[in-house]
Amino acid sequence: MNDLTPITGQSIWKDSEPLECVAVIPEVPNTASFAFRAPSGAIFDYLPGQFITLELPTPQGVVHRTYTISSSPSRPRSISVTVKAQEGSIGTRWMLDHLKPGMQIRAFGPAGLFSHMNHPAKKYLFISAGSGITPSMAMTTFMWDIGTEPDIVFINCAKRPSEIIFRERLEHMASRVPGIVLKWVVEEADRYRPWTGYQGQVNQLMLGLMAPDYLDREVFCCGPEPFMTAVREALQGMGYDMERYHQESFKAPVETVEDIPEHDDVVPEAAETAEVTFGVSGVSRTCRETDTVLAVARAAGLGIPSGCTFGLCGTCKIRKTAGEVHMVHNGGISDDDIAEGYILACCSHPIGAVEVEV
Template sequence: MYNNNNESAEINDAWIPELFKKKKPVFITQAPKKTDADAKHNKLGATSELWISNLFKGYDASRVANDKMAVLKEGRVIHEIMLNDLDSTTIIGRHPSADIQLESYKLGMLHVGIIKANQNYYVENLDTVSGTLVNRKKIPAGQRVLLRDGYLVDLPGYQLRFDLPSAPSSEQDEPLELEELDEIPAFFYTPSIKPPPPCPLLSNLIDARDAISMWSEGVTTLRVADIVEETHDVKTFRFVGETPMLFSYKPGQFATFLLPIDGKTVQRSYSMSSSPSRPHVMEITVKRVPGGLVSNWLCDNVKLGDRLNIRGPSGKFTCFEYPSSKMLFIGAGSGITPVMSMSRWIADTAADVDVKLLACFRTPNEIIFRKELDLLSARHRSFQVGVTVTAGWQGTESWTGFTGRISPQMIQMLAPDFMERHLFMCGPEPFMDSVKQVMHGLGFNMSNFHIESFGTARTAPGAENAAESLKLSGTLHKVFFSKTGVTVETDENIPLLNLAEAHGIEIDYSCRSGSCGACAVKCSGDITEGTECAISKKEKEAGYIYACCSVAKGTLEINA
């Protein structure tokens, strides 16, 4: 015996004599094959003889002829046995002398017995370790259960399905006092339940919200769900996760795209124009730049259903960092995108914030989000939007808004209380320099002035004559890159990120303007930071610098 349990021993002992009776048919076995003589000896009488025999016993001939048991493995029928072919007792188990021999983990040597008596069939559990289930309820060891049509008996690794078409309905039986299991053990077969087909309205995003993954830091693959033509040279790309995903980020932040262009992976950062108040999608809005590698590739090559890799979210240009009850947003061209993200958040959440938004474009035809900007003013009492255009245009459209570059008069007209506001601005460098001068002239508190811009593209790494390509001048300093073991010279003008790239030394980055912190690296020695550098006091105390906006003022050691 494989089990030393006394109860199991008594149950199995009672069935052992059945093993030594005249040999009965073995229908499923992995034991050595029987000889032809054995098969002939074990063969029951012809169907007609059995029918006549049962008739004289008073049995219902039509009933006994159709009763059968199907053996299933992993939910599929592997054998069918006519119950008439069985003797009054049939043992199923792993023992070589079992009437029906099966092999499976956790299956007992003498696991279960099938008893035929008075035109009824019973199942009796002989195993006390793994047990036997009837209709997914556990049979106590030694108990017999009357079988009815459609009953399912579970053994470890197998199922027995009984087709007894003429048996009385189970409704006539006493309720089975079997054990309800809180969890079906893994060695019993449990069919996998296919999820229902998705609702076209994606109601599962509400019904099963807790099961949806959250967008987080690191590289993620997203699918292009829609492409919107905003103007003749601007497109909005709408992304969703490959499986449902919630996009959680701060309005105004950006994501970095890792794009396969001309056999290389090119990184480029774009502010998200969408708002986390609409968390099931993420959007960026891209304006073509003449000669621009990435903007033109996106607009010309990306189509619905494409998959793109992104890293993020990143950036500190967000109204969340500087909470205020009054804000002034200024955006020019595609610089409207992070401003739009923050505006959508405030509008969607009905935040108690008074917002003045001033957008600058060349012509009326180039106004990005034009209809939505009109709606912000019309539908939200806390918003007032002004738009100025700076160039002449052809066409019949009349323009009644502001014209010309942003001026002190324009600021005072739209937001006469501008001194009480935090100002958030994004746009081309010349535009932002001009607005800075305007605000300086107005006496604005520049500690409440927050900007976002993105620098130039990455320098080709590993230039053959790096010093010449960087055009070093003035006082020179040694820089030792400790991870790569490279020592190079630099001056007091070259950003350390550019220096590393020129010598083929990899330092991660995203914005290249000192706002995101992706290029944070440990450094010892004297450096000078640009005024745009947003590194925190805590990061400085830990020995970090932002390589994109730091230059050497002495000998340095950088962990790169």
């Protein structure tokens, strides 16, 4: 990044200069966008999707908190972050309660590799949950502003419809160009307001319906760690090329290539052997990790009731008494059942030696 812009000759903001808060915009409950400018009039130069670190003078002492920049560098005269207070928040809570226009704070950055500009593609799939929507918003706004029609499937998950951040702004953009396709997923509807969209947890079935051409898209994902793990497992199970998958963590934004974590996801391998023992029947069969428990049972001549065969109906629920399986379901089994040792045979892949009550 240069000290002067090539067109106007204006200086570019450096983190040796404080930021001045110029606007506080309420978004959804416990969430607000804070807009800043440089007191010197310098403009901001960064990649959409990058983050910035703010130094916040909380009652507990000075804390440093990292937030994705929710504004776009195509609008360089100000910079914004959108923050959501979680239970136990210190820095974010201070911002929501005390940071007002006219106040100045120190900031460091911008930094980070999570940007579509580092991974050019013809089609994108943005998947986010909660305030993880911010980098997707920045990247979508940038592509909207540069004037060429984007090709984005934009999926965001929230607790309820009233908590979808940026919903109106995104729907405005999507109403003007056909290349921005919005898909909202909520856990529950707002009281007295019907919801006709997707409801529940994101799974393989939903992803296939929302983005049928997902194999052709570069995927960017941001949200809580369990959410991103579920998305990775769903994509892996659908045969997606995970070299084209990129994610940004709430807790550990990546600054350099060396910082990119290696995910220790369990992925069934066709070259690895496993063994399924059907305890009630007294039958054991050797198989591949990529075989499902249901397929192994059928090959052994054992009947397990089944319906959909992709983890939705729950008909093939059986109890696992030993060993580990890799199971990616589509809502056909509850967390309580899983905790009690139950699995869905149709979407469970044995890892090593496994025993089930069949």
